[in-house]
Amino acid sequence: MRVVITGGAGFLGKLLAQKLLTRGVLTNARGESQPVSDVVLVDLAPATGEAWLSDPRVRQLAGDIGDSALLEEALAGSAGSVFHLAAVVSGHAEADFDIGMKVNIDATRTLLELCRKLPTPPKFLFTSSCAVFGGDLPEMLADDHLPKPQGSYGIQKYIGEQLVSDMSRRGMIDGRSVRLPTITVRPGKPNKAASSFASGIIREPLAGVAAVCPTSPDTKVWLMSPNRVIDNILIAHDAPQSAFKFNRTITLPGITVTVKEMVESLRRVAGDAVASRISWQLDPAIDRLVTSWPKACAGDFAKSLGMTADASFDDIVRDYQAQYVK
């Protein structure tokens, strides 16, 4: 079974590819467990520097997903599963409307149209975001809360979800969209997501570097760890079509913490000296986006499929430290 991952050289794309190679099987659109024969990573530039990239099942295609020839080459007329992770992320899509539209909507539609032409409708997993929600939000969002995004990224993700649901209803693909909380702690370098600070305030102090927090300490964020989100994405992928009723969107369960509580977790896990590397300086543009997102989502449908949230933010910091801090 050929598996295509757009955004395959990104943070979650690489983790997903690695997990698929280890796991070795996926459930196809007919509900059969199939060996993963090829993992095709599509991204602007190839991933480098990781041992698993030399697995013979891995192939990398570098280019812009706006280029339909590149996508056709990736699908090779036979893809069984497509994980569509490539995106212009929140802060970037807000700063540059045109690039957000081009990648998050136009290229998503091109990819869906190409999937529709495959002889067997593939599984299609789309990573949406909690940024689809906005406006007056209750403390805890129900699964059927109406999205009212307050940023271009959220609007673009919402449109993607609707395309996935409608094309699935028509039997053109077997799609699923997962609305992700902020995923932290992201190793490596910051990206252009407005939520990037939620990783930076843990990652940089642990690396001996100062970090600036651009929100108020009382800002609540809705989080999930990288390993947990990959597990949940695979549950969403493997769930039977019969589990879905009126649409194909799943809001994941997460944990809610204030930014101050995140710093306290870091202090408990790594000590005062590490936590004291954080300073506070409000960035109104980031704060506006982050505070427009939900603080907690019930995720009842996700839980009914077997998805779970992390136990605590202390655990998330500990896991990151064990996996990435030398």
Ligand SMILES: NC(=O)c1ccc[n+]([C@@H]2O[C@H](COP(=O)([O-])OP(=O)(O)OC[C@H]3O[C@@H](n4cnc5c(N)ncnc54)[C@H](O)[C@@H]3O)[C@@H](O)[C@H]2O)c1
């Ligand atoms: N990480 C999070 O906190 C989070 C939260 C909610 C939703 N998401 C969604 O999950 C997905 C993966 O997120 P991530 O954190 O791995 O982001 P990331 O920025 O690390 O990865 C996205 C990848 O997409 C690639 N990309 C962007 N434009 C492209 C184009 N035109 N052609 C080819 N590749 C292109 C980038 O090069 C990058 O490698 C995204 O769709 C994102 O919107 C992530």
